[in-house]
Amino acid sequence: MFNIQYDRDSNHLEVKNSKNNIYAKICLNDGGSLQELVLNDHQIIKDLTPLTYNNTYASSILFPFVNRVKDGVYQFNDQTYYLDINQNEENNALHGLVYNKTFVVLNQEASEEFVSVTLLYEEKKGAQGFPYTYTIQLKYVLTPTMLELYIEITNTDTKPFPFTLGWHPYFLSGDLSKSSLLFDCNKKMVLDERNITKGISYIEPIERLQIKDQSFDDCYILNSNEVTFLTPKYTLKLTSNEEDSFLQIYTPPHKNTLAIEPTTGVSDSLNNGIGLKTLQPNEIYKIVWNLKIK
Numbered sequence: 001m002f003n004i005q006y007d008r009d010s011n012h013l014e015v016k017n018s019k020n021n022i023y024a025k026i027c028l029n030d031g032g033s034l035q036e037l038v039l040n041d042h043q044i045i046k047d048l049t050p051l052t053y054n055n056t057y058a059s060s061i062l063f064p065f066v067n068r069v070k071d072g073v074y075q076f077n078d079q080t081y082y083l084d085i086n087q088n089e090e091n092n093a094l095h096g097l098v099y100n101k102t103f104v105v106l107n108q109e110a111s112e113e114f115v116s117v118t119l120l121y122e123e124k125k126g127a128q129g130f131p132y133t134y135t136i137q138l139k140y141v142l143t144p145t146m147l148e149l150y151i152e153i154t155n156t157d158t159k160p161f162p163f164t165l166g167w168h169p170y171f172l173s174g175d176l177s178k179s180s181l182l183f184d185c186n187k188k189m190v191l192d193e194r195n196i197t198k199g200i201s202y203i204e205p206i207e208r209l210q211i212k213d214q215s216f217d218d219c220y221i222l223n224s225n226e227v228t229f230l231t232p233k234y235t236l237k238l239t240s241n242e243e244d245s246f247l248q249i250y251t252p253p254h255k256n257t258l259a260i261e262p263t264t265g266v267s268d269s270l271n272n273g274i275g276l277k278t279l280q281p282n283e284i285y286k287i288v289w290n291l292k293i294k
Helices: none
Strands: 002-007 012-017 023-027 033-039 042-045 060-062 068-070 073-076 079-082 092-094 104-110 115-123 134-143 146-155 161-163 166-168 170-172 180-191 197-210 217-222 226-230 235-240 246-250 257-263 277-279 284-293
Touching: 002 104, 002 115, 012 115, 023 134, 033 146, 033 284, 042 170, 042 284, 068 073, 073 161, 180 246, 197 217, 226 257, 235 257
Parallel strands: none
Antiparallel strands: 002 012, 012 023, 023 033, 033 042, 060 166, 068 092, 073 079, 104 115, 115 134, 134 146, 146 284, 161 277, 166 257, 170 257, 180 197, 180 217, 180 226, 217 246, 226 235, 235 284, 246 257
16 A cells, blocks of 8 residues: 655655555655655665755756756847856756745545655746746656656746756666666757757767766757666666657766756757747646656
């Protein structure tokens, strides 16, 4: 039997089953992010202490933009907008606007087979550089071998707005140097010294990317919506229902950990338009990311 426990002091949810081989920790104050995950007795996502959430954005939801916006400036419908700079060393706006927002629990359900938690954040005033109102709903569904994350964005404003959407999870491997990624790709983003997209390069087709002793901070254009993470202890398949799929890979300063980030856009999409979408008033955008362990 699954059950859900709420810790009022830290404002987080803990989800587990009676066998104690399934576990998830969701932090409501940190953008409703999934900070820990155990599937079928395998630790998939682990707390990154001593690294802090403010530096890692671990498992944060990236909206209304993924990655970076150069100088925090972009134009939309012939108007210039100025986002707050939260990456001072590169003078960029980084990872959207909801990663540090507090979500509320909208619904929860637990049974023998699965557990689900639905969270909501409602932007009622608009923000610096993004003066629009919207709601963002997250639904985590957990089974013994799978996690599904449903995201629903609703434009509650009277004006359309541009956006990209992403997820920033870090996955744990028993030995990252002996791990690899499987994905279909022959195009990669070209980044400048500030990690801002400046073009697209064609590369030799990738089917299997060996991690070994390499360090990554790269973005790939996927030809399919499926990525597989092969580790010595488990195999994890990540899929999406979104056709416009990109993959950001980042190696943090934390042993045997790799950020594998599915996104609908790239660095500076608000300016270069790659993967950028527009949501009309009262329109709803939905996406599903699925993690399945073998």
